[in-house]
Amino acid sequence: MLFSNIESKNAVVVNFLKEKGFEEGEFSISAPSITDRFAQGYVDTGKIPFRYTGTSTITVYTKKVDSVIIALKRLIDLGKFGIVINTDEYNVPKTEFLFTNLNAVKPAMIEEATRNAREVAEKFATDSKSRLGKIKNASQGQFSIDNRDSNTPHIKKIRVVSTIEYYLSD
Numbered sequence: 001m002l003f004s005n006i007e008s009k010n011a012v013v014v015n016f017l018k019e020k021g022f023e024e025g026e027f028s029i030s031a032p033s034i035t036d037r038f039a040q041g042y043v044d045t046g047k048i049p050f051r052y053t054g055t056s057t058i059t060v061y062t063k064k065v066d067s068v069i070i071a072l073k074r075l076i077d078l079g080k081f082g083i084v085i086n087t088d089e090y091n092v093p094k095t096e097f098l099f100t101n102l103n104a105v106k107p108a109m110i111e112e113a114t115r116n117a118r119e120v121a122e123k124f125a126t127d128s129k130s131r132l133g134k135i136k137n138a139s140q141g142q143f144s145i146d147n148r149d150s151n152t153p154h155i156k157k158i159r160v161v162s163t164i165e166y167y168l169s170d
Contacts, residue, residue: 002054006032012081013058020071026062033057055086065097065154097154099145109160110140117164125168133167 011027017027025028034054062068072095075085118132125132141161148155 002034002052003032006054006056009081009083009120010056010058012083013078016074016078017058017060017071020074021067022060022062022071026064027058027060030057030059068095068097069154076134079144097147098158099156099158102143102145102158105158106143109143109158110162113160113162114138114164117162118166120165121164125166128168129167130170133169136165137154138162138164 014027014029032054033056034050034052037043037048038051060071078085084099122132124130139162142165144159146157146159147153148157
């Protein structure tokens, strides 16, 4: 009965995902996890209506960010079919959006970092009554990619740290 219930609810979730535009290869269903609640020493077995509980995890991996955002907003529809969406961070990670196009933005970011470094160096040169020379040494630092904030993980902040040394002359 428990396994049949999990299987039927998985089918509802799969149909939901297909309706939202996801294809078979973009999601996977893990093996169910069954817990014997009587085997947990801290539980009063007389108050437990069901001895066994089961969960199943369905993972979506896609490049369709907009479709994921729409589907997340409609997860409440699954509740109408008796499907519980576990958002407990201890057991299930939140939705994660990966930025995979770093090489496309690297050149522009390095260009901007170099331009900003030159502006700062010109200010140093002016303040010290010196002339700014050519680049003495430059190194591309580490790129970091972070969520803008916890409520919009699909929007990323990308940062590069570059070190640029200039020659100064009097």
